[in-house]
Each structure stands twice: as structure tokens, then as C-alpha cells.
Amino acid sequence: MGEMTIKAEGLEFAMERVFNAPRNKVFAAFTECEHLKHWWGPRGWELTACNLDFRPEGAWHYCMTCKDESQGEFFGMESWGKAVYRAIDAPNSIVYTDYFSDAEGLINEDLPPSDTTLVFEEFEGGTKVVSRTLYDSEESLKTVMEMGMEHGIRETWDRLDEYLG
Numbered sequence: 001m002g003e004m005t006i007k008a009e010g011l012e013f014a015m016e017r018v019f020n021a022p023r024n025k026v027f028a029a030f031t032e033c034e035h036l037k038h039w040w041g042p043r044g045w046e047l048t049a050c051n052l053d054f055r056p057e058g059a060w061h062y063c064m065t066c067k068d069e070s071q072g073e074f075f076g077m078e079s080w081g082k083a084v085y086r087a088i089d090a091p092n093s094i095v096y097t098d099y100f101s102d103a104e105g106l107i108n109e110d111l112p113p114s115d116t117t118l119v120f121e122e123f124e125g126g127t128k129v130v131s132r133t134l135y136d137s138e139e140s141l142k143t144v145m146e147m148g149m150e151h152g153i154r155e156t157w158d159r160l161d162e163y164l165g
Helices: 023-031 069-074 138-146 149-164
Strands: 005-009 012-019 045-052 059-066 078-089 093-100 114-123 126-135
Touching: 005 149, 012 138, 012 149, 023 114, 023 126, 023 149, 045 078, 126 138, 138 149
Parallel strands: none
Antiparallel strands: 005 012, 012 126, 045 059, 059 078, 078 093, 093 114, 114 126
16 A cells, blocks of 8 residues: 655664554554464565564564575575564554574574564554664664665565555
């Protein structure tokens, strides 16, 4: 529905987009495995593990696996992540710290963690999602940008838009 805006500046990676769906449905899409498995990750990637304990200090431990042979060296690759929820105000906002992890949920200290605030606002019959992610340094933000984060998140939110239909 809406155009997506992305801004990466200083320590912050900010995005916003309007989805043509009610707020409670969009909020659920971000917080329940039954929804996340349909859209999380860039095209050609699937959510192959999803363990979600949605409460403050609970965690979401997940794995994205590349299932698209046309993606060459990425085919078969796994990417594990772990989000630890800091604050939840359903269906208005979620605050969490995002980490790269392994299959056991151990945090990868070599890749930068980030603190994200997601805000869900009713907007012209749909829902505006505003995501603000803070990194500990400009170098950390540069690292994830070089890993292709902007392309990946655009595709991920496009898939969400299609899923919400």
C-alpha cells in the first residue's frame, strides 16, 4: 500500500510504511510464529525455526534459511537471530534488543546488537509501522548496511504487505 521510507544516519536505521490492514492484525503479524513464518526474511528465505516467548524479557529465537537455488552461495545458508523483548504495549509498540545468534541461542559477539522500537499507528484506515533501530556506533550500522540489510528489509516488508493482502 504505502511507500516505504528508509533513513540510515549516525547510529540510527529508521523505516516507516503504511500497511492496508487493521492495527491488531499488523501487530499480530510481528508477534506470532503462525504469521511470521509467512513473511519474515528476504525473498527466497524461509523461517525454518521460530520459538517466541512474547513477554517483557522473553525472547524470539529464529532461523532464516535460503531455499532459493538461484541465490547461489546463499542457497542452504542459515541465519540465526535472537530478539529479547524489553517493553510491550500491545497493540501500540514493542521495544527489543536484536542479536545475531547460533542455533542454541548463544549471542554472536562479533556482530553488532541493536535496540529497536516498533510503533504501530492507526493511519487512514490502515496501519503505519515506524521502526527505529539504534546501534552502538556508526561502524556497527555501516557493518549491517554492508551485509545488505536495506535490501533484505525492503523485501521482508514487501512480503508482509503481500501477506496482509
